[in-house]
Structures are given as C-alpha cells and as structure tokens.
Amino acid sequence: MQLDKLRTFAAQAADTRILDLFAQDPDRAQTFSASTGDLLFDYSKTLIDADIRAALIDLCDQAGLAERRDAMFRGDKINETEGRAVLHTALRNLDGGPVEVDGQDVMPEVLDTLQRMRVFAEEVRGGTAQGAGGSFTDVVNIGIGGSDLGPVMATLALAPYHDGPRLHYVSNVDGAHIADTLRELDPTRTLVIVASKTFTTIETMTNARTARAWMLDGGGDPARQFAAVSSAVDKTADFGIPFDRVFGFADWVGGRYSVWGPVGLPVMIAVGSNAFDAFLRGGQAMDVHFRAADWAENMPVMLALVGIWHRQVLGHASRAVLPYDQRLLRLPAYFQQLEMESNGKSVAMDGSALSVPSGPVVWGEPGTNGQHAFYQLIHQGTDVIPCEFMVAAEGHEPELAHHHRLLLANCLAQSEALMRGRSLEEARARMAEKGLQGDALERQARHRVFPGNRPSTTLIYPQLTPFVLGQIIALYEHRVFVEGVLLGINSFDQWGVELGKELATSLGPIVDGDAGTEGKDGSTAALVAYALRHRG
Ligand code: F6P
Secondary structure: OOOOHHHHHHHHHHHHHHHHHHHOOOHHHHOOOOEHHHHHHHHHOOOHHHHHHHHHHHHHHHHHHHHHHHHHHHHHOEEEOOOOOHHHHHHOOOOOOOEEEEEEHHHHHHHHHHHHHHHHHHHHHHHHOOOOOOOEEEEEEEEEHHOOHHHOOOOOOHHHHHOOEEEEEOOOOHHHHHHHHHHHOOOOOOOEEEEOOOOOOHHHHHHHHHHHHHHHHHHOOHHHEEEEEEEHHHHHHHOOOOOOHEEOOOOOOOOOOOOOOHHHHHHHHHHOOOHHHHHHHHHHHHHHHHOOHHHHHOOOHHHHHHHHHHHHOOOEEEEEEEEEEEHHHOHHHHHHHHHHHHHOOOOOOOEEEOOOOOOOEEEEEEOHHHHHHHHHHHHHHHOOOOOOEEEEEOOOOHHHHHHHHHHHHHHHHHHHHHHOOHHHHHHHHHHHHHOOOHHHHHHHHHOOOEEOOEEEEEEEEEEOOHHHHHHHHHHHHHHHHHHHHHHHHOOOOHHHHHHHHHHHHHHHHHHOOOOOOOOOHHHHHHHHHHHHOOOO
C-alpha cells in the first residue's frame, strides 16, 4: 500500500481542527457522507478532506479492488491459503441468479437448503415438530465463534420480531455455561441445534455430548430433538443426527460470514422465515450497492477507507464500535471476530511481511452505558480512539419515544463533544463562573479541558428492522473485505487460532494429572501444579 502521499496529507493536517473544516465548507456533512437505501453513513467528523479522500480512493485502484471484488462474487478461489471461494453472498442471493464454483451453479443447492430451513423452522414454531414431551418451548444452539456470535447478535437485535420459542446459546466449554442454560429447561421439550462448520470444534462437541446426556437422562429423545448445522455432514451422521435434521453448507462460507445460511437457523426459528428473508434481502441490497456504486459513493468502501486512514495512516491502534441501540449489545463482539479474525494478520497474501499495521483492535459497548464507563478515556485519555457510532431514528417502543429521543441526543452529543472539545480558556471561564480564583481556578480548569478534534463516524438508520440489520452486517463484511484487499492480505483464513488449539490438546492429559509437565516452561508448569493442588 502506497501511503506516502497520505502521510504527507496527515502531516499537513496535524494542526487542522475538524470543526474548522465545517466552518470552511457548509456542505461538509453532505460531501463527506454516503448513503444507500435509507442508511446514512456520515464521516464528516474526521479530518478527511477532498484531497485525502481522493488519495484514499487511489489506493482502491492501485490494489485492483474492482477486480478483487468481482472475483469474490464470481466464485474465484480468493481464499488462496485454503484454496476456497468466498461466497457467503450466495446465501443471500434470493433472486437466485447463477453463481458458479468450479463451473457448477451453487444456487439450486443454496435455495434448496434455505427452503428446508424454512419448512423446519415453521414446523418448530407451529408445533408440528415435537420433542418427547410435546411442542418445543426452548431451542438451545450449541456453537462457538462464527457458529454462535452471528445468531446471538441477530437474535438480540431482532427481539421485537421474536415470536417463536425461547432461544438460548451455549458456546463456552466452561461447564458453567451449559449447566446454567439447561438448569431451567425441560429435556423433553427442548430442541438442540449443534452448529459447527467443521463439526470437530472441541468446545462444541463437548457441549453437544453433555446436552445429549442431559436429554437422555431427562426422558428426552435426541433422535427427534437434535438438529445439526455443518459443512461436514458425514460427521453429523456419526454423531447420530438424522439426515433430515442436518442443514449443510459449503466450505466457501467462512464461519464468521455464515449467519446468512444454516447457521442462522435459530434466528429463523425465533423470528420466522419471512423476517429472516427480510434480513437476507437487506444483505443482498448492500451487495448490489457494493458492486455498483462509485468508490466515493460506495458505503462499504468509504467505511473501509476511513478505517485505513485512521489505522494505517494515522496509526490509531483501536477503534470503538458504539451502537446506541441496546439490542445491538453483541454487535461489537460480532465485529470483533469479523474484523480481527479476518484482518489481524502480518503476512501478505504472497507470504511477505506486511509493511503497514494490520487491522485494528475492535471493541465497544452500547451507548449510553459506555458513557458511564470508558468514555472518560475516549475523551481525555492520551490515545485517540476513532469511534463508530450507530443509532436508529426511531425505536420499537412508541410509548417510550422520550427514551429514544434521549438516546439519540446522547449519541449526537458524544460525537459533537469528541470533535468540539473544551479549551483551557473555556474551562477557566466555567470555573470563574463557579466562583473559583487564582491557583484553585487554574488547577481545576486543567482537569476540565477536553482536547477535542477526536474523529468519529455515525451510521444512522430509520429503525432496526431485519432488513436494516442485514444491510449493516453486509456493510461491515464488505468493509473488512476492502480493508483486506488494500492491505494485500487474505481476510478469509485464520491460522492464528491454531497454535493455541494444539497446545490445549497437548495440555489436556497434563491438567488431567495423567502426564507430567516436562518440556513445559516454568510458568505453565507452576500454574498446572497450583491447579492440581487446589482442586478437590
Ligand atoms: O477457532 C476459530 C474458528 O475456526 C472460527 O473461525 C470459527 O467461527 C469457530 O472456530 C468455530 O468453528 P466451527 O464452526 O467449525 O465449530
């Protein structure tokens, strides 16, 4: 990535105040925003000006972004280290135009599986699919990473549309998770969905076996009360899940991109197949936009370029995702996997070392809660943390519209405060108004200075509907893709998770007490010794 020009612009902009850019250009909010459908992405509260944007857009052409994007949608094997196509977009290609992998149209199978999901989901919702004790009151999804975070996030987000059985998610191998979940449930009226792309993930398989034992102990019938979601359908049979309860997907769907297909089954059971279709259509609408819009108007591209500006050019190590939407509680965690597992890499596609920083640390919490926790550092800490705000124009609770107005006001206040700041002179004046003088005034005023000029973006949408949620998720997926292309990395593998898995396997017999700690480092050996000494 050629960043020289952008670095020069960054140096020139070092003394620029974002607020002054608004004074110079009254149309700045319109000029530095992108929209598609009813979504508006405002990046005007950043230092990006026309020259900087042009230089950022040049990066897209230098990296051959259009060709890479078309290759992805075409089904080329752009996930080179795993030799796979990347086609989660096919899962939301509801209009069913052909998509070929190795010369074969994958759409008939995608649509067939989707139809099977719809039928099964409606059977569960309507009570025709039953457990040993009658219709299903509860569904437990067992999965981790991409087989958990997407459906968890979407189920919470779509709570106003949830009219199916209760949904529960178990991911952690910590027995506390499954024990706390199953305690209140009826083993004869609970459906368990085992979701695992590989159907080998140790956490998921351990939890699945525990759930099966619980069901058998409690008089349930696993043959009727288990379903599986996987791209390894042979392994689901070995586990004893009947073939008609298995929903498969191809290896060209990455785990963290899989919520659109069978991994979204629990969401479909919760909200119904029509609402799930609307979610898919939202994703598809973003695909159409991403493929057609010029770079400057292209929302995923501009979101990515803002990310590149802040991370690779200005060097900000993290970015905060701050949805002012309680139902997007798990969106930051979902984006953590999406962005950090995709772009947390230091080797380029060709094996060379990355010459620029990898993707940033992504973190966040919903507002307004975060304001009373970590915003102190965002406003006055020594690190600049670009903030990505999100908010709906209206909520789902018309009787509580005054709550939503407060929520919106707080969201807008934070981005304004970050940009505007408060100077020492302003702080002094406020202290003087309170009657302070001399040293006391000076000391107190210094603590009340806000440096300001801190960048943020805001994504605003009419209401958090299934369609809008689909748009937002696809927006961020494509953002990650664009950033990955510009970095020259493969966003679709995740080799960095392997070493820990291997070491956990080798540590298994050691923490069981069946093997010694020879060959382990002193710290690991001492921690094992402590655990062995202190357990009952
Ligand atoms: O270990 C990381 C990972 O492979 C993720 O990429 C994936 O989403 C998660 O584990 C779960 O994998 P699976 O769906 O195969 O159980």
